[in-house]
Amino acid sequence: MRSLIEAHNRVKDFDWEPSYAKKPTRYPTRYRIPAKTKDPFRHLIRDYLSMEEEKDNRQYGALEDALARSNAPAKAERRWMEIMKVALPVVNFGEYAAMKSTGQLVDTIENAELRQGYMAQMLDEVRHVNQEAYLTRYFARHAADPEGFAQGFKFRGTNLYNRAGRAALEGFFVGDPIEGALNLQVVAETAYTNPIFVAMTEIAAANGDQATPSVFLSIQSDEARHMANGYSTLAAVVSNPDNLAFLQADFDRAFWRQHAFLDPFLGAVYDYFQAKRTSSYGEKWNEWIHEDWVGCYIEKLAPFGLKVPRWYGEARERMKWIGHTAGLIGFATWPLQFWRFDPLTDADMEWFERKYPGWYGHYGAFWEEYRKMCDPRAGAVPLSLFQSLPPLCRVCQMPCVFPRPDVSTVRIKEHGGKKHAFCSEACEFIFDEDPQRYLGYDTFYELYDGYDLAEFVRENGLLRADGKTLIAQPSLDDERMWTIDDLAALKIEIKNPLREVGA
Amino acid sequence: MSLEAKAPRDFTYIRPRKRRLSEYEAVTCYTQPDPDVFDKQGWYLRSAEGRTAWRKESTRLRHPHWFDFRDPAGLWQRTYVRLQAEQERSLERAVEDAARAGAFADFEPTWVRELVGAHYRVWSFFEYGLFRCFAQAQRETLSDTLGNVYCFAGFDRVRHAQAIVIYLMDLEGQIEGFQDAGAKERWLGDPVYQPARRMTEELMAVDDWGELAVAVHLVVDPIFGEVGLSEMLRRHGPFHGDAVTPLVVSTAERDRRRNCDWTEELVRMVTAAEVPARDENRRIVGEWVARWTPRALAAAEALAPVHERIPRRLGTFREAVERASAAQAAIVAALEARSTEAA
Ligand SMILES: [Fe+2]
Ligand SMILES: [Fe+2]
Numbered sequence: 097m098r099s100l101i102e103a104h105n106r107v108k109d110f111d112w113e114p115s116y117a118k119k120p121t122r123y124p125t126r127y128r129i130p131a132k133t134k135d136p137f138r139h140l141i142r143d144y145l146s147m148e149e150e151k152d153n154r155q156y157g158a159l160e161d162a163l164a165r166s167n168a169p170a171k172a173e174r175r176w177m178e179i180m181k182v183a184l185p186v187v188n189f190g191e192y193a194a195m196k197s198t199g200q201l202v203d204t205i206e207n208a209e210l211r212q213g214y215m216a217q218m219l220d221e222v223r224h225v226n227q228e229a230y231l232t233r234y235f236a237r238h239a240a241d242p243e244g245f246a247q248g249f250k251f252r253g254t255n256l257y258n259r260a261g262r263a264a265l266e267g268f269f270v271g272d273p274i275e276g277a278l279n280l281q282v283v284a285e286t287a288y289t290n291p292i293f294v295a296m297t298e299i300a301a302a303n304g305d306q307a308t309p310s311v312f313l314s315i316q317s318d319e320a321r322h323m324a325n326g327y328s329t330l331a332a333v334v335s336n337p338d339n340l341a342f343l344q345a346d347f348d349r350a351f352w353r354q355h356a357f358l359d360p361f362l363g364a365v366y367d368y369f370q371a372k373r374t375s376s377y378g379e380k381w382n383e384w385i386h387e388d389w390v391g392c393y394i395e396k397l398a399p400f401g402l403k404v405p406r407w408y409g410e411a412r413e414r415m416k417w418i419g420h421t422a423g424l425i426g427f428a429t430w431p432l433q434f435w436r437f438d439p440l441t442d443a444d445m446e447w448f449e450r451k452y453p454g455w456y457g458h459y460g461a462f463w464e465e466y467r468k469m470c471d472p473r474a475g476a477v478p479l480s481l482f483q484s485l486p487p488l489c490r491v492c493q494m495p496c497v498f499p500r501p502d503v504s505t506v507r508i509k510e511h512g513g514k515k516h517a518f519c520s521e522a523c524e525f526i527f528d529e530d531p532q533r534y535l536g537y538d539t540f541y542e543l544y545d546g547y548d549l550a551e552f553v554r555e556n557g558l559l560r561a562d563g564k565t566l567i568a569q570p571s572l573d574d575e576r577m578w579t580i581d582d583l584a585a586l587k588i589e590i591k592n593p594l595r596e597v598g599a
Numbered sequence: 600m601s602l603e604a605k606a607p608r609d610f611t612y613i614r615p616r617k618r619r620l621s622e623y624e625a626v627t628c629y630t631q632p633d634p635d636v637f638d639k640q641g642w643y644l645r646s647a648e649g650r651t652a653w654r655k656e657s658t659r660l661r662h663p664h665w666f667d668f669r670d671p672a673g674l675w676q677r678t679y680v681r682l683q684a685e686q687e688r689s690l691e692r693a694v695e696d697a698a699r700a701g702a703f704a705d706f707e708p709t710w711v712r713e714l715v716g717a718h719y720r721v722w723s724f725f726e727y728g729l730f731r732c733f734a735q736a737q738r739e740t741l742s743d744t745l746g747n748v749y750c751f752a753g754f755d756r757v758r759h760a761q762a763i764v765i766y767l768m769d770l771e772g773q774i775e776g777f778q779d780a781g782a783k784e785r786w787l788g789d790p791v792y793q794p795a796r797r798m799t800e801e802l803m804a805v806d807d808w809g810e811l812a813v814a815v816h817l818v819v820d821p822i823f824g825e826v827g828l829s830e831m832l833r834r835h836g837p838f839h840g841d842a843v844t845p846l847v848v849s850t851a852e853r854d855r856r857r858n859c860d861w862t863e864e865l866v867r868m869v870t871a872a873e874v875p876a877r878d879e880n881r882r883i884v885g886e887w888v889a890r891w892t893p894r895a896l897a898a899a900e901a902l903a904p905v906h907e908r909i910p911r912r913l914g915t916f917r918e919a920v921e922r923a924s925a926a927q928a929a930i931v932a933a934l935e936a937r938s939t940e941a942a
Contacts, residue, residue: 142687226626233610243606251637266642534643537642
């Protein structure tokens with residue numbers, strides 16, 4: 097029998113100091129990482145391959161079984177299935193960004209132990225990219241309404257929530273590779289994969305969707321290793337006290353950037369798209385982020401000088417409303433989206449009031465009005481309930497309406513002769529740290545200012561196969577579906593809200 | 600026709616290479632965003648140095664739509680992992696069978712010590728260096744279909760590196776007195792391996808993913824890999840009572856063929872008739888081949904003293920190098936011919 101410990105020692109001894117040619121510094125980092133630390137990855141590639149192969153067989157097999165037995169995807173709650181149209185492309189980019197992140201870590205980090213973990217994670221992330229794309233296609237084939245699944249990654253470029261998702265997840269690999277690891281492994285994977293890949297599967301299952309749990313739980317079985325990568329990376333970082341000077345700021349920024357998108361988004365996904373209701377996102381957040389991640393994980397790092405992220409208190413405070421605000425904005429702007437919305441029922445509203453006391457007082461009126469605008473013959477869209485579209489945050493791309501439209505922390509300021517909006521003090525602070533990092537793109541309003549809603553829909557291909565019915569719909573009512581003509585008749589213009597406001 | 604009847608039941612945003620969208624294309628294509636494709640707003644984040652997520656300048660090659668690339672093997676993670684798991688299982692079984700059959704007793708002692716122990720083990724450092732090259736290059740490639748072949752090529756390398764190490768550990772358990780020792784010292788200091796190490800370090804310094812694939816798969820593997828692995832180890836093994844080492848080598852050869860195939864496909868793609876920059880691309884590829892050929896030859900030729908240590912040699916070292924070199928030249932010539940035809 098060969099000794100596994102000895103095998104590990106030998107396969108980690110491939111590093112050498114090059115003397116003939118110097119590798120360029122491709123991804124500059126300010127961090128100094130010790131050359132030898134603990135090994136987060138305790139498998140030989142041979143074992144890793146057979147382990148992953150078996151998991152793949154189980155997971156892809158389960159999808160085929162579900163189909164053969166009962167064509168389950170077609171029978172899942174339609175309200176729930178609709179949100180998978182947007183959730184899958186968002187998460188998929190996270191996986192893709194993670195694959196790129198681990199590639200630059202392999203290049204940058206001169207530590208053979210850590211690199212072992214990054215190596216396997218790189219292939220894991222290809223796995224996750226493929227699994228989620230496969231699931232998206234599976235839904236295109238089998239869900240009750242395939243429109244939106246069939247065009248999955250195409251709409252990522254122009255969709256409100258997908259754009260914000262991309263903005264947060266680019267943080268995995270654009271910048272200092274260690275800052276990327278903080279965003280990816282320490283925050284996104286350690287804090288947020290539990291609510292995404294574990295807790296969300298409870299809701300999926302309760303709503304008749306068996307496919308998502310089999311894929312997500314299989315993904316999550318890789319995440320324990322990625323969390324270990326994050327912990328080992330962090331332990332290596334804090335072992336050199338010189339790193340602490342910038343670690344806290346990078347960690348603060350990483351947490352806020354992930355929170356600013358993920359929490360409002362996940363809040364809306366969980367709470368506004370379950371038909372058979374189970375727990376709320378607020379409850380899951382408390383369990384996984386507050387108790388588990390902050391309470392156990394980050395606490396353990398306190399002796400090394402790492403503190404709870406700077407804006408954590410504010411984030412926790414915001415948790416009460418941001419999911420509802422994101423939900424409200426999503427429903428209010430439904431013609432801009434590529435999935436369908438199911439108006440809240442009285443029973444839903446009771447659930448909200450129970451889970452989030454005070455909810456009705458702030459949001460109830462909107463939902464009462466919304467219900468009246470689902471039928472195209474009513475001739476109104478819920479956007480008309482608002483004076484203007486909200487500005488979008490220069491940093492996180494989220495609408496500047498948080499935590500709640502009536503007490504929004506939006507701020508507007510001039511920079512480089514242009515007005516910019518920020519959703520919060522934190523996003524403004526992050527911008528001020530290094531503005532050029534956030535200025536290299538055209539804003540949504542720069543691209544679409546002056547467009548009629550119908551023109552936006554047409555240009556972005558948000559129409560069904562008949563060329564006239566909208567992919568997005570304000571309800572699940574198949575008898576009364578909105579067409580491009582219904583929308584065009586309303587003559588609603590996309591206006592850049594920053595044009596009017598003074599700085 | 601009802602709305603439902605017309606609804607698309609498959610992805611509508613990917614143009615299939617063949618008649619129908621393949622599983623490979625469905626789970627791979629357009630997972631990488633691009634402002635020239637669907638993401639017209641551009642990149643939302645820059646690094647402190649001002650770079651964006653992806654950059655056109657990451658290669659000197661130019662192509663209007665990198666997303667058109669298709670891996671001829673059509674691999675995605677599941678099929679890739681299955682393929683490599685099978686290869687690794689076959690090695691595990693080969694060693695087990697050889698041990699049960701007592702076949703290790705037939706291994707010629709000098710062969711095992713000098714070729715398998717001393718030479719093959721050094722190869723794992725070369726492979727690991729290339730793993731780092733491709734892991735980094737996959738980060739930069741300008742489409743998802745390219746990113747995946749680079750990622751798999753990197754993984755191929757580290758798999759082979761580990762397979763060598765595990766195999767030698769198995770030999771330690773099977774062959775009295777056999778020891779895996781001193782490989783790193785040889786890699787670092789033995790003149791026989793210095794041109795190879797120099798070449799590896801120079802590859803690690805290459806900052807163009809197009810160049811990396813052309814250099815490694817069209818030049819270094821066919822010359823240096825063919826001489827050092829195929830000629831010296833695979834061909835000679837059976838004549839020294841060793842049927843197992845050739846099997847380990849053949850898994851790497853299988854990977855090598857696959858990587859050569861997609862790199863040829865990449866070259867064909869950038870020199871295709873409809874590509875505006877095809878002439879410039881062809882010139883650049885030619886430049887890369889010219890740059891790396893002498894390096895690969897030097898690395899291969901330096902192995903002559905190792906060849907001398909093979910107890911029962913099949914022909915001379917010079918012949919081996921010439922065979923490899925001619926076969927490599929034929930690969931390049933065939934590509935040249937096709938791309939000139941296209942122009
Ligand atoms: Fe992942
Ligand atoms: Fe923001």
